[in-house]
Amino acid sequence: MSATGDTICAIASPPGGGVRGVVRISGERARSIVEKLWAGDSGVELGGSRGVFRGRLFDGLGEQPLLLLWMPGPRSFTREDVAELHLPGSAPLLRRALLRTVELGARVAEPGEFTRRAFESGRIDLSRAEGVLSVIEARSMAAHRSAVALLVGGLDERIGRLRDSLDDLRALCESSLDFDADDTIDVPTEEIRARLSELQASLEEACGWEAARGLEAGVPRVVLIGAPNAGKSALFNALGSGAQVAIVSDHPGTTRDRLVRDWRPGAALVELADIAGIEEGRSAPDKAAQRVGDAARLSADHLLWVVDSRRRDELELEKERSGLPSGVTRTLVWSQSDHEDAQAAPMGSLGEEGWVALSSLTGEGLEALGLAVAAALDGISPSHSGRELSVRHTEALNKASEAIVDGVRAWEDGLPLDLLAAQLSEATSCIDQITGRTTPEDLLDRIFSRFCLGK
């Protein structure tokens, strides 16, 4: 990737996603390029502060309506002058505008180059840049949640605090070295010991947080939905393993809270959630249960729509179906198939759903359901980068932890304090790999090149 200094441009948001497309420009020449693109005699006054301007852009052939966002450095994403040209969402028009920008002195950006500039200017650290990358790449809700956690959840804050504590402690050790040589003042052994254990606890906490996030990146959520008494909770108990067991009863509206268990359909591991049946909530707890259910439905990677196989109210079922969240794959569970009056298969157009008949009581059909869900989840297997990332972070944190443990051991064995100081500095460089301060160039290239164009 080239060094900063030149001005880059890219189509940041392609047409199709909305009525507008965006061409983004970043660099020294952004101001002069925009001034030249601007159509009309009056020109545009780009000041030293952010601004929004409406006008027209001359793309070399004709004029296009333009909404310009002007973000002068250093208060921009890349800390350079940044202009966003919001244009009609038509591919040929956007390409014209991009070409014109290039004619006026910008270079088309490489994938991830905007984000890399943000990183290189110190605007964001590497873990945050990776968060941006993972959000873009996320193909399942699970991967998306984990990426957002990385972005907003503050691994960088945790790392920042760890780094500060390491610096403080090293300073303390180093100043104690002078005392030591002087032999007049005691080494503040107790304080060093206390700080060391604090540091180790924070490292462990960061490791745990990151490991949990990594696991989360890999575990899709499957949510049981359907009318009250459909048999969701009975199925939850029949499928899952883990501490939570749902109350099963013929009282409609039994389940109120969201319960989760592990479930292994085939080789996959998923988080199975049981929630309240879909109904119009009247009382406050009913409404609260519906809200909890709504949140679970929205974060689902796959839905199990549980329907009592004795139901014959086709119209009501159609209505129930039309209320299911769209955009999430689902399997129709034709439940309680052991009843005498159970129907063998879903009637009418319901039969066009992917469905599995089963009985939680006898266990019949449970295996078939596992196979169906495993196949459905195959296409949305969690984004590889989420896990790879988490492994990289966890490794760095573990190495930092080991460096400290070694240092402490040496110090307790009576070795001089400068050995501990050296180990602390080793730990600092380990965690600096997470923030990108000491990340090798080729790894940076690999990380940033995975970004889309325009990011």
Ligand SMILES: Nc1nc2c(ncn2[C@@H]2O[C@H](COP(=O)(O)OP(=O)(O)OP(=O)(O)O)[C@@H](O)[C@H]2O)c(=O)[nH]1
């Ligand atoms: N025979 C038979 N009964 C079942 C089966 N599954 C559930 N039931 C019964 O159906 C009733 C309702 O089951 P639940 O699992 O509590 O239903 P639910 O969908 O969780 O209901 P809510 O929590 O109220 O939304 C209970 O009396 C269960 O014993 C099954 O496979 N076979």
Ligand SMILES: [Mg+2]
């Ligand atoms: Mg229930």
